[in-house]
Amino acid sequence: MLRQIEGSRAVGDAVARCRPEVICAYPISPQTHIVEHLSDLVRTGDLERCEYVLAESEFGAMSVAIGASAAGGRAYTATASQGLLYMAEALFNAAGLGLPIVMTVANRAIGAPINIWNDHSDSMSLRDSGWIQLYAETNQEAVDLHVQAFRLAEAVSLPVMVCMDGFILTHAVERIDSPAQEQVDAFLPRFEPRQMLNPDEPLTIGAMVGPEAFFEVKYLAHAKQMQALDLIPEIASEFERGFGRASGGLIRGYRTDDAETIIVALGSIMGTIEEVIDELREEGHSVGALAIKSFRPFPLDEVRLALGAAKRVVVLEKALAVGIGGIVSANVRMALSGIELDGHTVVAGLGGRPITGRSLRSLLLEALDGGLKALTFLDMDAELVDRELRRAGSGAPPGPHAESMLREIGIVAASSH
Amino acid sequence: MFQVRIHGRGGQGVVTAAELLSVAAFDSDLHSQAFPSFGSERTGAPVTAFCRIDQRPIRTREPIAEPDVLIIQDPTLLHQVDVFGGLRPSGKVLINTTRTVEQLGLGELLERSEPPTLLTVPGTELAREHLGRALPNAALLGGFAALTALVTIEGVERAIRERFAGAVGAGNVAAARAAYEFVADEVAEVAGA
């Protein structure tokens, strides 16, 4: 049903259609509207046969999901940023135990300094936890990916996180076609657990495994993610047949076929990027864009095929590997091993700094001109940074960097000491 | 694409205004995108919300830097925050106030080339009258409907009633309708002048 609705609410409705049996939630901006809406649906009886557990922390929430999933229940939770980190140990545990939990990550920056706005540092910091990571470009896709996620998770017995940009998507109200219960029921069968805590057939889950077998057990998670590389496109195709629209998959190219320069990105920024690509194409430039939708497993072959013929690749990322540079670009480079082309990393939008069409246009023109460096920080005030570094090196204790920089840009009143 | 930027303070329903506007546009079978710009949420702090309206699906998601229309829910922001930043030539501004444009100190805006159209509406007073509360957002949406053919006052009313039930909904609808008529008259005057 077509509605004008907030992204979070639509995601909540979609999760409810998937008939979860246990929802465990701990609030954190900007995921709150999702868990609040699900709470309403459980309370009013709209969502039946579902237990809603208000956890005492994110670590508690993921642990509740682990117990629920191990007992054969379809389990769901949502978090962001600091909360995702707080459940880090449990994330690895869930993946290692092969529990098909689905979680929404409302992408948000990680402190310090504390920041509630969007970037990808949270999910990127846990890219190796063993969880499958899918990135939504629009709220419609966020809705669709949750439905696909439960199907995928239960098919490979691995947990799946659906990443959607915090505030930009979660708090945007837009036109969304919400799936109907019958459609979801036809697409998503009942949860048939591969392992289950059951008094009729007792088994031991979570045994200690020494050097004799750990390697093999751990490798299984990787093997399952490799299986997912085949399954993700299959599920996306089946979704398209059942729901009438394209959603998900491993990658999506936009005007890449004959493009000399391709910009690569994840998530909602693709919308703004497409507008810029269209504009530049009008002006005769050979440009295209590639969205990576499945970041884990990383679709090495598909990325190589999509980018291999280009002369220049610009990876735009909303996260920074402190001490080295790009995260997504490192993965993209791996896909392009042996192929020679001009590769550029652009870190942008950290902590919610808006990425404008205008800046993207300048960026791409600079790239086309051959003037783009290997690593760029888009719209970052380099002078402000330099001044702060000089201050810090000048002898007297400089105080917290955040305070002095904010004072410089005039946000903090300089009067109080 | 038509871009609207709404300025106000926390607690005045700025975010809801943008959302309802997008629902009204949806009602006219248009694509629409509404989202807030967040500061720390606290009552009284400046809040900005955005709404894009278009015939085709809307892809871009950056904050609106060049609005076609500005809605100013709280005139105390006028000389504190750069509410007019990026306003397109010949753009429209709807201000919630009982004072005149000159009294607000905005005369110099009218001296620009391709000056904006500045319209006022006593949104807070209308809200107090019809709703019993000083919450002007519905009134301003009603006023907005008189500024453009993209949304209809009926669409605005439907959006309000969908969100607010019973007496609250009815009160907001009445305020919107009153503001619509006020601004429609103003527009006609300006056109005639």
Place this chain on the structure above:
Amino acid sequence: MPYKELKMYQTGTYAVGNRLLETDERTVQSRTDRSNSLTSGHRACQGCGEALGARYVLDAAMRASRGELIAANATGCLEVFSTPFPESSWQLPWIHSLFGNAPAVATGVAAALKAKGRDDIRVIGQGGDGGTVDIGLACLSGMFERNDDVLYVCYDNEAYMNTGVQRSGATPPAARTTTTKPVGAEPGNVFGQGKNAPLIAMAHEIPYVATATVAELHDLEDKVERAMEIRGARYLHVFVPCPLGWGAAAADTIKIARLAKESGVFPVFEAVEGRVVGVSKIRSQVPVEDYLRPQRRFAHLFGEQPDTEVIERLQAHADRNIARFGLLDDGPTEGKGLMEMLAESEHGPQ
């Protein structure tokens, strides 16, 4: 009060034989049809109090739930010695997730069962003192606060034994552990505030809180049975000596547990919704010294010059327990709330 008073006509043994009882009054452990939930072959030390306690508790719980039981276990000795890959000693559905989340995992299992309409299947969460009072406390408190239908059992051997006997929040004052050695000015673990998990559980006013030791099997099993009759959050704190960690003889595990009770060091009681409803009185009080001497973790108190000051402080602590809980025949305690108990006895650190 679930312990049986029996007239003993036999001397020279501490064991109460089940043959003095009617068949239906005998312990679960004495029955051939017991579940053996934690069956033989595990790698626990000789004389391990925790292995004993876990076997007693789970078999009693299996009987009470007619075999419909799922266990969630924290990381620790119990988990490690029972599941050396590829073997497992567990004969019931059992999950180990992490160190600090056993109560939350148990909550999750219970929630899934409830969603499926299978709350005939019961849930036990279990862990050692470290996993319960330190790293798992937030999850435990959350489970209590929500009144989730879980029986949580803490096997308290008063230190992080699995990792090599480091001090935990449950380690008593003066005890030697690898991180509280009796070197320098302090005699082993410092006299701090202590962290009384049963009282913390009582402060949550949950349906049932009880303490027990491996020295009194009937009492322990009765408490498990009583707990299993109740729905909601329940907490059982079991005192389990660790021969290796405490430096005690493997054969002395049960004796030391009894001495802990008889000296007042470990009060044995039950509480419902924050009020004490029964205590296991001291039958024949012994001085704290009798409890301390058989354990090398207290050996530094008994050299050429015994550390009388510390021993007196430990005695005072035991005396405070006796007064608080009315462990000697004088003084009724039934119905006392937590606040009253705390108010009546001397405040302050141990």
